[in-house]
Structure formats: structure tokens, C-alpha cells
Amino acid sequence: MTQSTNDSMILSRKLADELFAKVLRYSRADETEAAISGSSYALTRFANNTIHQNVAEEDLNLSVRVAHGQRTARASTNRLDDDSIRAACEAAFELASLQPSDPELLPMAGPQTYGAVSRYDSETVALSPKTRAEMVGKVIERSRKDHLTAAGIFSSGATASAIYNSRGLGAYHEESVSEFSVTMLGESSSGWAKKTGPCWQALEIEALADRAARKALESREPREVPPGKYTVILEPSAVMDLLGFLLLDFGGLSVHEKRSCLTGRVKQKVFGDNVRIYDDVHHPSQSGPPFDGEGVPRQRVTLVENGVVANLVYSRQTARKMDASPTGHGFPLPNEYGEAPLNLVMEGGPHSREDLIRSTPQGLLVTRLWYIREVDPYRKILTGMTRDGTFWIENGEVKYGVKNFRFNQSIIDMLGQLDMLGQPERAAGEESIEMVVPPLKVRDFNFSSLTKF
Amino acid sequence: MKDWAQNALDTALARGATYADVRVMDIRQRYLSTKNGHPGQVRDSRSLGLGVRVIADGGWGFASTQDMSRASLDSAAAQAVEIARASALCKIRDARLVPENKAVAHWESVCRIDPFTVPVSACLDLLLRTDSEIRKVEGITLAEAALDFRHIDQLFLSSEGSEIRQTKTQTGAGCVATSFAGSEIHRRSYPNSFGGQYQNKGYELVEELDLPGHAGQIAEEAAMLHRCDQCPTGVKEVILGSSQLGLQIHESIGHPIELDRVLGDEANFAGMSFLTLEKLRALRYASSIVNVVADATVSHGPGLGTFAYDDEGVEAQCVPVIQQGLFVGYLTSRESAAAVGQVRSGGAMRAEAWNRIPIIRMTNVSLLPGKGRLDDLIADTDDGIYMETNRSWSIDDRRYNFQFGTEIGWEIKHGRKARMLKNPSYGGITTEFWNSCDAICGPDEWVLWGTPNCGKGQPMQTMGTGHGASPARFRKIQVGIAYQ
Structure with a gap:
């Protein structure tokens, strides 16, 4: 990772300091907090083997929260002249003044100490549209080699976020971002691959294009397999998209308000012995700032230990309510949701994806899931579709592509049916935030119907 | 708005765009919610910026900025053209649009009561009354209600001579009763789930919906679902x-x-x-x-x-x-x-x-x-x-x-x-x-x-x-x- 020169960022630490100084000058509330975010981002989108959309944006946003007489409110603006900053401070003050007092509101947090994270690559931040187009050109070339059609995106840029308050708290984080995803389309099949991270070179774009192309080729002329319960190997993207539906359930407030599927299940064995999940913003494959929406340092929290729900995460206010310690996972205040773990890591085993396949007499291999929705909030039944590369496995080998399934599966049950776990990796999907998860071999995964392709 | 848009449009054309359009949008939002008798979110936001979309060398480009200085608008327009030229490196054919007559127009959606003029205290009072009606019902474990107001003012300018100003006011309102018991969670929402009803209207929509008047029924149903x-x-x-x-x-x-x-x-x-x-x-x-x-x-x-x-x-x-x-x-x-x-x-x-x-x-x-x-x-x-x-x-x-x-x-x-x-x-x-x-x-x-x-x-x-x-x-x- 290379360090930012900082002055080149749309939001430097210096600019953030200056903006907060103005906020403090204009605010007349008992306590004042400023959350400042900036981004400079570009995305090249291609489909039908051509670039059809190609965009760039820059934005800076200032969000002021005030607390005054046990009342709090927030006002945000992307106008950063003095009058607009003053207006935002006044708007927050007015909004706070007009509401009933909240006896549970805590004073803002004092100064904090944060562990360092390094997630900035200056080459990624400076990537030109020409370089992105040239890389897309190589991907299109790969698709043409096998008479496929490519669609996807290649994006790059930087984000920065800062939070300050009038009790002396100050935190700043900058991060470069890049993402490549590709769908290779054949006459009767498709394949997909995706990676994200702070360094564009680590995306290995040509390897991803090749993986997607091979999936499309190997799933040509998909056959129909009847719906039912099958042993299924879920690739990391599919695992991640399912686990994402548990994030809010691990929030203390969610359990306190009895809207979590873990209500009544904390400290109990809910999942299989081989399930271990923790949240750790400092994991080398994780992303995001090392502080939460109130500026509290994010701590490593063990969520599931050998199948037992070991801990929840807590914002300051929830921790007070539930007689626990804050873990640094709170959302910006005021909010209804409390907190959630956002840097999930699921431990795996020593096995490769190929080991999982080789050990399977009969089953299905799933590349990716799509349009996952919660059917039942307490049993945590989820429904959704397979997509872009679903295969039949027989005698330890991938045999042929199959038509896509709809599933209805309790994720709680699923995490009690893990026969094998592969090596964890940073996964990216489209239904949740990035996580570090292994491929999983699951028995009796419930596919309830088929679609037509 | 017109000056900002015209600057960006002129720069895009000067840089070689064969087609360009510019949108300036000023978006204001207020979101108010309550939960179990307390205010939940109380927030205002404003976002103003400009986006310029161009065709150059037959490829598409788009760039946007929230900085309305002349230098920044020029830079965004130039960036859009540069991006379009990069797109053209991978084009199969030139981007082509069907013809459209130029339009010069000004339109506003109908808004009888500007929701941003309704005192926040009155809005929260309505939400808390709704909340209270929900929590009167035995078995309810969570009461939620929310109002969402949005005002969008936008100007569209194109290199074909169109100049269109549109302003819209949108209002959303709804409430939810949740009941946890045994091993089940049930929810009932009014008038719809996932935020309620949304329309291009002002605060009159909130009055039409009468959240407090319907809260009791959904709460009864949420509790009853455990027994059916x-x-x-x-x-x-x-x-x-x-x-x-x-x-x-x-x-x-x-x-x-x-x-x-x-x-x-x-x-x-x-x-x-x-x-x-x-x-x-x-x-x-x-x-x-x-x-x-x-x-x-x-x-x-x-x-x-x-x-x-x-x-x-x-x-x-x-x-x-x-x-x-x-x-x-x-x-x-x-x-x-x-x-x-x-x-x-x-x-x-x-x-x-x-x-x-x-x-x-x-x-x-x-x-x-x-x-x-x-x-x-x-x-x-x-x-x-x-x-x-x-x-x-x-x-x-x-x-x-x-x-x-x-x-x-x-x-x-x-x-x-x-x-x-x-x-x-x-x-x-x-x-x-x-x-x-x-x-x-x-x-x-x-x-x-x-x-x-x-x-x-x-x-x-x-x-x-x-x-x-x-x-x-x-x-x-x-x-x-x-x-x-």
C-alpha cells in the first residue's frame, strides 16, 4: 500500500479539520458532532462487448449532529460555504429543539485511540479512464476468443471519512477502492466473477474474466435437475450473500427489541460445532474505517464460537440499556437500528474448493445467489435464486451445468449442516457487504423450484 | 442553475462533444421516525450538484460535481469528454439517439401543503400518537412510524436546445406493528410495508392516510397472527x-x-x-x-x-x-x-x-x-x-x-x-x-x-x-x- 499525499484527496485531514472548526463556531448546541465524508469515484461499465456507460463523480458531504437538552437531531449538506454550514448547524438545532426529550440519550463520546489500518493505494486513486478502458478491452478480447459476450464494471477511486465532536473526539480514515465484476454470456449459459479491494492490481482482472468465461463454457446447454434437498457447495460469494442477512441480528438493540432471530438464543448453541464467526475491522482482507458512527473504535468481537452465539455487538446507547460494554459498532445517531458487525470473518478449514468438490458423490456447485429475501424473520428462512454458473457434481467431478433453482432455506439450519469448510477469502457479491468467508459444503440445502434457464 | 448548466454545456461542446446534456439537481429531504414512544431518526439533508453527459468520438461519458465554481464545472465537463473518448476505445459503433423535439418548459407537481412548512413537533406528535395506538395492544413488542418528505428541483439543458425546469414534492408515510412471541415474529404495516405509501404529493397525503386511525387495527392483527x-x-x-x-x-x-x-x-x-x-x-x-x-x-x-x-x-x-x-x-x-x-x-x-x-x-x-x-x-x-x-x-x-x-x-x-x-x-x-x-x-x-x-x-x-x-x-x- 502507498500512502496518500492527502492534499490530493477530495477530503484531506486538513480540510476536515477546517470544516469542523467552522461547525464548532456556528453551532449553539450543548454538544456538536460533525461527520464529514468525501469521495472521488469513477466507473466504466460494459455490455455486449462495448463500453456503454462511463461515469465519474466527486462529492463532499457534511453532516452535523447536535445534542441539546437531551434531544438530538442531524442535518446534512454538500454545500460547504460558510452560510450553508451555518444553516446546517441551525437546522440540526431547530430539529432537536422541536422534539420531546429522550432520557436515554448519552453525552457524546470523549477522545479515543484508534489502531492503524492501511488501505490506500495512490495508483488506484489516480487510475485513468483510458487504463480502465484498456483493461475492459482485454476482457472483451477474452470473451470473443470463445464467442461469448462480456458485461461488467471496472471502478476505482477513493473515499475518506472523518468524525469529530465538541468533547474532543477526532478520527479520520481514507481508503482507495476498486471493483471489477464480469458476466460472460453464451447462447444458453453464463458465468460470473467479481473482486473488490483497495488495490486495483490485486483484482487480477484477466484471471477473473477467464474464470467467468470458463463457467459460461462449462455450463452450456444446462440440464434440468428436479428441485429437492441436495448437498451443495457454495462458493464464497454465495456464502457471503447469505451471511449478510444475519448482520443486523447480531446487534444488541435488535435482540433487546426482539426483532432479531437471535432473541432468546444468545449464549446458546444455535449453529454447528464447526461454525466460528468474528468481526474484525483490522483483518488484512477487510475494509472500512476503524471507528463507528459515533467515532468509537471498532473492536474485534467473537460472534459465534463452536456454534454458540458468544457475543453481540453494541453501540454506546445499547450497551447502557443492556448492561454491556460498547464494541464500536454503532450506526450514526440518531437511528433506529442501533448497531451491526460490518467486518465479518468466518473461519474455515484447510480444504480447497476442489477438495470440497472431490469429496462429493452427488451434489450441486453454486457460483452466485441472487435476489435473496427474508421469508421468515425468526426461523431466518431466506429465498432467492442461483445465477451465472450452477453445476451438477457426480463422483467428485463437476459434470455439467444445470438450470437455476429457487431456494427456501433457513440459514440457521444451514449453519448446522456444514460438512466441510474451505479456506476463507475476501468475497464480493451483490446482496451484502464484503466479508472474509470460506466456500461451504452444506448437506440438505432446500431447492424448492426451477426456473427456465 | 441556468448559468451553471450553460457553463458546463458550453465547455463540453467546446471540448468536442457532439451531444451534451446537463442536469442540475437540488434535493432536499426530511425524514422523521419514532420507535416505541421515542423519536428515532430526525434528520434533514440537502444535496446540490451538476452532472454532464456527453457523446464524443461516438462514445458516452459522464462526470459530476457538487462544486459549482466555474473551474469545477469546466473540469467536470472536460472530464466527461475525456471519459467519452476512453469509451470510444471499446466501441463497436457510435452511440446513436432517435430524434426528439427541443422543449422549453417549466413544471411543478401538485403540492397542496408543503411538508417542509409543517412543524417538526406536529409531525412527531402525529407519529407518537400512532406509536401509542400500536403499543396499546397486548403482545406488541415494537411500534414504528415514519414520515419522509422530499423536494426535488432540477434543470435540464441539452445541446439540442432543450431547457426544462421541474420541481417535485414527494411524501411518504407509514407505520409498523411487530409482535414477538414464542418462536415467531409477525409484522403488520399500514398502509403498506417497507415505508408505507409514497406519492408526488405534499403533507395532504399524511392527512389522507390517517396513521393513528389505522394503527390499532394492524397492531391487533400482528398480535392475532400468533394464534392463527x-x-x-x-x-x-x-x-x-x-x-x-x-x-x-x-x-x-x-x-x-x-x-x-x-x-x-x-x-x-x-x-x-x-x-x-x-x-x-x-x-x-x-x-x-x-x-x-x-x-x-x-x-x-x-x-x-x-x-x-x-x-x-x-x-x-x-x-x-x-x-x-x-x-x-x-x-x-x-x-x-x-x-x-x-x-x-x-x-x-x-x-x-x-x-x-x-x-x-x-x-x-x-x-x-x-x-x-x-x-x-x-x-x-x-x-x-x-x-x-x-x-x-x-x-x-x-x-x-x-x-x-x-x-x-x-x-x-x-x-x-x-x-x-x-x-x-x-x-x-x-x-x-x-x-x-x-x-x-x-x-x-x-x-x-x-x-x-x-x-x-x-x-x-x-x-x-x-x-x-x-x-x-x-x-x-x-x-x-x-x-x-
């Missing part, structure tokens, strides 16, 4: 309530008719569509009583898909989609219309904000009403299930296989609503489902619902869409499959 029977599994007649049918239209008609999906532009993310080009005017999409339009005009009502001009400067239109069951029309843009040989865009291009390009979005995709009241339809049904208020929704990436769950259902026996059912769900294949429609209720039951959270595009854009529907009956539908 599970929705059976099997093949049944299903009557869908108006809001659930609105979402069914959204997912299984609105998305498949987006021509960018059909042409593959969304293949990597939102997906494609089973409605390939040879199906136009050939596919029997639905039974002969089904008529669907994509209507952006004011005459359709204050839907979230109502406007005067789309974000390419094309005037709002009413596009027939299904006529007497036959598939007859797509949602189109100037570029996609050109790609399939149509002479004019249907005017469906919209952008979430100043920092996003317009893409094809649903306008108000509505099922036209049939005849009679819901009570008459139930009386005409011997053995079926009435399902109301969406709880879950999912459909494959070409829009064939769908499954929906609703918050509540009632068994219908011999023409009467009988026992209440929990966890209702149904599923099927889009065209089989719509061809099984044998009754649609009349105009008195027709509601123009707002879906404020439709996601599409990369980077993702969230857009509001409208869906008018009255309750309708579908024969031989698979029910209960989510719990099988």
Missing part, C-alpha cells in the same frame, strides 16, 4: 390485495419490459429479461382481461413515476404495455429506441440524483381496473386465499420464477372470508401467472402505490416508481411453498 393457522401448501385460487399486486406488477411486468435489460445492458447486475424482441406483439403475456400501461403523464395520478419530461428531455407519455393480454410495448430511451428501430423514445429515462446518469426506469406501470368491489370478488370465490401486504419478494434475473410472501392472509370458503392465515406465500412463472388472472376489481378499489426503493444500475441507483392496481384473482396458484 399456517397458510396451507397446495394449488389454490389467490386474490391479491392492491398493494401486493402493485409489487407483483413491478417485479413481473415493470422490470421485464425495460428495453435496456432486454438488450443486455444490465446483464452483469440487475439481469436481463425473458421479453426478447420477437415477443413484441406476439406474446400472450396475460389473460384477455389484463391491460397494463406505463403512464408518466399527470392524468394517471400523482405517482412516483409521474413527471412532465424524462431526464433526456422526452415528454411524458402513456405507453401501452399489455393490451387485452397481448404484449405490445417496452420502456425505452432515445438510444435503445434507436437500437430496435423505433422512431421515438417512450420517455423512461431517469436519474436518482445529479451524480448519476439517467437509465431506463419504470414510470407508473399500472394494471387498469376491471369491474366490481373486492367483496363481490370474494363472494364469487369458492375456495381460495386472500393475501395482503408484502413481506418478501424475489424473482430470477430474467423475471420468470417469482415468489412472494405477505404479512397476512385469509382463507376464502364458499364466498366468505374465513380463518386468518399466517405466513402466506405464493410463487410461479410470470406468464403462466398473468394468464391465470380471471377477475380484476374496479376503479373504486384502484390505488396508485408508490415503490420508493427500486434498485438498478451500476453504480446503484434507487428510484421511485408508481403502480396502480385493484385487487385481482388468479386461478391455480402454488401457495405455501416458502415453508415447504
